[in-house]
Amino acid sequence: MNFHHKPVLIKESIENLITDQDGIYVDATFGGGGHSYAILNKLNQKATLIALDQDKESIKKNFIIDERFHLFHNNFIHIRDILNHNKIDKVSGILADLGISSLQMDNPIRGFSNRFNCLLDMRMNTESLYSAQNVLNEYSKQELFHIFYEYGEFKNAQKIADKILKKRLKKNITTTWDLVHLFFVKGSFKKRKRFFARLFQSIRIEVNNEINVLKNFLLESSKIILPKGRIAVISYHSVEDRIVKYFLKKGIITNQINFQTIPFRMIHKKAIKPSFQEIINNPRSRSAKLRIAEKT
Numbered sequence: 001m002n003f004h005h006k007p008v009l010i011k012e013s014i015e016n017l018i019t020d021q022d023g024i025y026v027d028a029t030f031g032g033g034g035h036s037y038a039i040l041n042k043l044n045q046k047a048t049l050i051a052l053d054q055d056k057e058s059i060k061k062n063f064i065i066d067e068r069f070h071l072f073h074n075n076f077i078h079i080r081d082i083l084n085h086n087k088i089d090k091v092s093g094i095l096a097d098l099g100i101s102s103l104q105m106d107n108p109i110r111g112f113s114n115r116f117n118c119l120l121d122m123r124m125n126t127e128s129l130y131s132a133q134n135v136l137n138e139y140s141k142q143e144l145f146h147i148f149y150e151y152g153e154f155k156n157a158q159k160i161a162d163k164i165l166k167k168r169l170k171k172n173i174t175t176t177w178d179l180v181h182l183f184f185v186k187g188s189f190k191k192r193k194r195f196f197a198r199l200f201q202s203i204r205i206e207v208n209n210e211i212n213v214l215k216n217f218l219l220e221s222s223k224i225i226l227p228k229g230r231i232a233v234i235s236y237h238s239v240e241d242r243i244v245k246y247f248l249k250k251g252i253i254t255n256q257i258n259f260q261t262i263p264f265r266m267i268h269k270k271a272i273k274p275s276f277q278e279i280i281n282n283p284r285s286r287s288a289k290l291r292i293a294e295k296t
C-alpha cells in the first residue's frame with residue numbers, strides 16, 4: 001500500500017498491541033491510516049476498530065472501507081465519550097501515534113513547517129479558534145518563556161521570548177517566515193534545522209494543548225482498557241515520552257495524581273526504537289519511541 005504518511009514502527013506496534021483478534025481496538029491517531037490498515041489486517045471478522053483524528057483533512061483522505069472500521073473526527077481526549085456513545089464500555093487495546101503526520105507537515109498552508117512561507121496556523125483541528133498567531137502575538141513574556149523552556153527545552157528560552165516581544169511591538173508576527181527571520185542560528189545547516197524544528201514544535205504543542213490532552217488521554221485509557229489489554233504509544237520528543245513513560249511505569253501523571261495501584265505493567269523495560277533500515281527508509285521515524293504496557 002502507498003500511504004500519505006509512512007507509518008512508523010508498524011510491525012512492532014501492531015504485534016505488541018493485539019492480544020485478542022476478536023477484540024475492540026482504538027487507533028486514537030488515524031493520520032494517513034497506515035496503522036489502522038495494519039490493525040484491521042490482523043483482526044478477525046468479529047472484531048471492531050474505532051479510529052479518531054482531530055484533523056478533518058486526514059478523515060477526508062480515508063481510504064479504508066471495512067464493516068469493522070469506524071472513523072470519527074474528534075480529539076482523543078474524548079475517547080471515553082466517543083466509545084460510550086457507540087455503546088462500548090471497554091476495549092482490548094489502544095494505539096496512539098502522537099504528533100503530526102506528513103499530510104500536515106508537508107501541507108504548504110498549515111504552518112507546521114518552516115520550509116513554506118504561509119500564515120502561522122499550526123492547528124491540527126482547523127475548527128479550533130486558536131492559532132500560532134494568537135500564541136506569538138498575545139502571550140505574555142512569561143507564557144512564551146514557559147513554552148520555549150518546557151516544550152522546546154531551550155536553555156535560551158528567555159532570549160527567544162524577548163526577540164518575539166521586541167518584534168511584535170513594531171508589527172504582529174503573522175507568517176512562518178516572519179518568525180524564521182527573527183533568528184540567526186550560527187553553525188551548521190543541521191544545527192539550524194534542529195533549532196527551527198524545536199521552535200515550531202514547541203509552539204505547535206501549545207496551540208494544540210498537546211501536553212494536557214495527552215495526560216488526560218492516558219488517564220482515560222487506563223479506565224477503558226480491559227485487564228491484560230494493552231496500550232501502545234509512539235512519541236517523537238522527550239517531553240511527550242517522559243509523560244508516557246512515567247504514567248505507564250509508575251502511574252504518575254502529575255505530581256498530584258498518583259494511583260494507589262499502578263494501572264499498567266510495562267511490556268518492555270526500554271522504549272522500542274526504529275531500526276537503522278527504517279530510519280534510512282523513513283528519516284521522519286528517527287526520533288520515534290514506542291512504549292507498550294498491559295493493563296493490570
Ligand SMILES: C[S@@+](CC[C@H](N)C(=O)[O-])C[C@H]1O[C@@H](n2cnc3c(N)ncnc32)[C@H](O)[C@@H]1O
Binds near residue numbers: 003077
Ligand atoms: C503521527 S500522525 C499518525 C499517523 C498514523 N499512525 C498513520 O499510520 O498514518 C498523528 C495524527 O494524529 C492526529 N492527532 C494528534 N493529536 C490528536 C488528538 N489529540 N486527537 C485526535 N487526533 C490527534 C493528528 O492530526 C495526525 O493526523
